[in-house]
Every structure is written in structure tokens, then in C-alpha cells.
Amino acid sequence: MFTTRPEIAGTHGMVASTHWLASAAGMAVLEDDGNAFDAAVAAGFVLQVVEPHLNGPGGEVPALFATAEDPRPRALCGQGPAPAGATLGHYRDELGLELVPGTGFLATTVPGAWDGWLLLLRDHGTKTLREVLKYAIGYARGGFPAVEKIRTTIDTVRAMFTEHWPTSAQLWLTDGATPAPGGLLRNPALADTWERLLAEAEAAGAGREAQLDAARRAWSQGFVAEAVEKFVATPHRDNSGRDHAGVLTAQDMADYQATYEEPLTAELGEDWTLAKFGIWTQGPALAQQLRLLEGLPVGYQDGIADADTVHAAVEAAKLAFADREAWYGDSADPAVLADLVSREYAASRRELIGDRASLELRPGAPGGRTPVLPRYVAEGRGLEAPKDPSGVGIGEPTVSPTGESRGDTVHLDVVDRWGNMVTATPSGGWLQSSPTIPELGFCLGSRAQMFWLEEGLPDSLAPGKRPRITLSPSLALRGGVPALAFGTPGGDQQDQWQLCFWLAHVHGGLNLQEAIDAPAWHTGAFPASFYPRGWEPGRLVAESRLGADRLDELRRRGHDVLDAGEWALGRLSAVSRDPETGLLRAAANARGAQGYAAGR
Secondary structure, three states: OOOOOOOEEEOOEEEEEOOHHHHHHHHHHHHOOOOHHHHHHHHHHHHHHHOOOOEOOOOEEEEEEEOOOOOOOEEEEEOOOOOOOOOHHHHHHHOOOOOOOOOOHHHOOOOOHHHHHHHHHHHHOOOOHHHHHHHHHHHHHHOEEOOHHHHHHHHHOHHHHHHHOHHHHHHHOEOOEOOOOOOEEOOHHHHHHHHHHHHHHHOOOOOHHHHHHHHHHHHHOOHHHHHHHHHHOOOEEOOOOOEEOOOOOHHHHHHOOOEEEOOEEEEEOOOEEEEEOOOOOOOHHHHHHHHHHOOOOOOEEOOEEOHHHHHHHHHHHHHHHHHHHHHOOOOOOHHHHHHHOOHHHHHHHHOOOOOOOOOOOOOOOHHHOOOOOOHHHHOOHHHHOOOOHHHHOOOOOEEOOOOOEEOOEOOEEEEEOOOOEEEEOOEEOOOOOOOOEOOOOEOOOOHHHHOEOOOOOOOEOOOOOOOOOOOOOEEEEEOOEEEEEEEOOOHHHHHHHHHHHHHHHHHOOOOHHHHHHOOOEEEOOOOOOOOOOOOOOOEEEEOHHHOHHHHHHHHHOOOEEEEOOOOOOOOOEEEEEOOOOOOEEEEEOOOOOOOEEEEO
16 A cells, blocks of 8 residues: 555654644644643644634634543534524525625624634643644744645635735735745734733733633623624625625624534444534534445455445445435434434435436435425526536635635644544634734634525524534544544535545554545535535546546446546544554645644
8 A cells, every 4th residue: 555654653642734833833732741632722723824725713613522531522612603693584685695605794603713722721721821822823923834725825816805805915915916835924913913812811810711711701702802893894795796794793702602512423333433523513424424334345455445435435425415405404403313323224325325326416314304405405506506626626725716615624633642632623714705804813704604595494594503514523432432533624525535534444454644645535416515505416526546447437337537636635634542552643644745743
């Protein structure tokens, strides 16, 4: 099996992420006697600086974790809800919208990342806020080397910035020019914002927890919330082609706090248990796919999946994601989830996997319930949406000139010598999502584009509801002990590329790095979560390293195969801990030349 780099191993601690500077910052915290939670928070804040086209302070963070004292997986929900003013009456009836725009203020949910990271640090970390935030502040003020994708993203939306979002042009353009790859980028306004939050936190006294709670209030009830409300009241252009003001208020931010929740857990095989976020997210789709594949042969030769395996996995994905469209969302009946991931339901759905590629969207009827698809989907409107073949890539954004993006996300995994384990997929607030708030140095997210503007659906827009996010970290236990944390950017593809990794590692016997490097695939045969919600029945995107014979066989079975190139799909990272020996391992994706693992 060819591999790009070794799987690293050690006993002290491991950090893997989508950017080397974040992994280095997390490792520095571990070396300074911090635990996995301290390291994850430090790395998460660095990612907000060094991958600004993929996430930012105005975004969100879902994380799964387990502590050394308690092996039961827990979920941190740092996803803010729709604002109080985000009603169907306003968006659909008053503004005449059919879909929530993919950019601008109407797509904004309450920012959740700051409160989420600080809650995790307060309850499970050991370091002060200054100790973990100093790395991100240093890069924001002193500069960081811009990767190529930052330049291409800014260049794509340059006209939008110069014509409609002047505050973004001021931050990201220099005399109208985009940043040169490798050149230093700075964001002093963001560094100032963080320093002011630190000052207000430290004014609360010497106690670590008191300072963190003060910093949370300074964000949600202080100067940050005030600046946000004032800025979004001014209409700006979004990709509907019109100028709209936002509905997010300081009160919405004051009313929000990150929370913990119980994740979905699914037993797989004799000793594996997979933990995912619940039905308000995309997370259960990975569990459903693995359930559908139980009992079907999984074959690997020289580290590459055979055509039967790829075909079965693609058809399982179509069924799972069809169920996502009908059943997933924050208003879903909680009882539906147990039926969706049951072996009985999977057995009935497995019968639909034939020798030929399906070209239909086929949601099931868990527990005998009748599936209902959004009218936009049922009428085939997404089939008319413009397609962009470049949108198959490694989890970097597919960006239009008006700023709508797919796949913008980062990821990190951490495990420490005590057995604490964290996996997080932060996202939102990327630089092309909405205009920069100049005095804060960041913009707001666009996650509300995942709501439907139709009554009665599990994912209908309503105040206080969370959007059905694609963000989907994974944590797995072996023999009841946390053993594996992994994830990837990539929007709708996240739980498909993670399926590729799981099959290669758990069933194919490849180590973490080999499994990440193994040729990957995904299907686009279901409606996208991102504006303009397009889909392509029969589409199978695959890396050419699967081999010409396998690709030809998949075409013979009716798949519309798009060869994405040799190294094109996914930005996975992973860490593991051997429950018996305590040996730690880590690996990160080489595609895109950004992700790295660090450890010793």
C-alpha cells in the first residue's frame, strides 16, 4: 500500500488538523502540560486565523469528546440557532425568497464558536484563556503565511468585495490585489478584539472559570454583540442579487449559550461503537451507511477498494442521504432516529441495493412513517441548479463570484497521555460568507442557508431552531473505551469520505495514514445542503487511483463517473489510542499540502 507519510506514534500526545500551524499550536499546549481540551481550543482558534476562507470567529463548532475519567462520549453543541427575526413570514412572504441566500446577513445564525470553545475549556481544560488564545493572537497580529486557496478564494469574490462589501475589500485586498501565496497576512482588528475580550475576562479576578465566564459575557452581552447588531442593520448585497439587512440582534446573542448533549451511538461489529451528533445534524448518515453495509463483503487489494465495495458504498450513501432529506432536522421526531439506525430498518433498505446504480431519490419509511420531501426537492428544482464540476475537491470551498460556497470547513483531533480525546469540525464565518465587521475583524456565518422556506419539515426555518448542519466529527470506542477520533471538511461529502476511511481502516486493515491516503469517492446523487441546493442523480466522483478497470466497471453498472484526479477528495485527519497499551497514533491528509499531524 502506497502512503504519503508515516503514521506517527508515541505516548505523550497527538494532534492532527487541517493546517500545520494549528497542529503545532495544539502540540505546544500538550508539551506545556496542557490536556487534550486545552490543545483543541488553542488549535481551534489558530484555525480561525490561518484558514479564514474555511472558518472564523463568527462561525460554529460541533465537537465530540470523552474524558479520561468517563469513557462515555459527549457532544459539545457550539451551533447557534436562527435569530428571533428569522421567520418564514419575513424571508418568504415579505422578501419573496424561495431559498435562504448562501451569503449575506439573511443566512446568519447566532455565532456559536466562541461560547462553545470557552465552555469546553472551562469544564474540561486546565489552562487560562490567555494561555490558549495567545497563539491565534500572535498569528493575527504578527502575520501568517497565506496558502494558495486563500488567494484563489479572495480572487474569485474580489468584484463582490470591491462593489458591495468594502469592509471586506479593506481587510483582504491590498490596492485591489489579492494576497500572494506564502506572503504574510495579518488581521490586527481581530487581534484587538481578542485582546479586549481577554482584558474584560481578566478584570473578573484571578479564577480561571470566572475569567472564562466573563469572556463569554463580554462576547454575547458586551461590545461584540453591540457591534454585530449595528453592522447587520445596514443592507448589503447577497447572492439573491439584492441588498438585505440582517435580523440578528444583540438580544439573540445574549440569549444563546453553548450546550452539551448525548450523541447517537451505534454498535458496529463485535467491539466497535460509533458516536455521532444526533438527527438535527447530518451525523447519523454515517451510522446508517455502515448499518446498510453490514453483512455485505468489503474487499481491499493493495490498499484499494474493489468495485463491488465502491458500488455498495455509493448505493448505501444514496439511501442514507435520501433519508436525511426526509427525516433529519432540529424539529424531527426523536423516535425516528432509533428506527433509522436500527438493524431491522437497514435490512429492509439493503434489499434496494442492486447490481445497477440507482437514479432515484428513495427515502424510506422508518417505523412505518410516510416520508415527506421538501417541495423544492420533490419538484426536481435542484436538478435545474447550476453545476460546478470543480466542486468535487478536497474540502476546500467551491466559491462563486457572489460568494456562495460549498465545503468550507476545518477539522482537528487531539488525544493526550491521560486518555482524553476530542474531535471537532469548526466552520462558518468564512471570509466570503458576509461582509467583514471592521471593528471586530471578522464576519458572520451563513449556516441558515440549510433551512427550507416551507412549513412542516424537520428542517424548516423557525426562530430558535438549529440548521441541519453538515459538520460531522466522529468518535469511536473499541471494547467500550475511546479509541479513535476522526473527521474531514467537505460539506455533504463529510460522512461519505469518513465512510471511505472507516472501511479502509476497520475492514481493510490499513493504518490511519494508509486509510486516509487510500483512494476515495463520493456521490452527488442527493440535494446539496448549500445554496442553490443542486444534485446530480447517478453521479459518482472518484479518485483515479481506484484504477481504470474499477472505474470502467462502475460505469458499466450505470454510475455517471467523474474522475476527480489522483489526489482530490477529502481532508481527513485522525488520532487513536490503543485501549490496552495506551499507545497513541495520528495521521493527517496530504491532499492540498496543508494537513499535518504532530505528536510524540
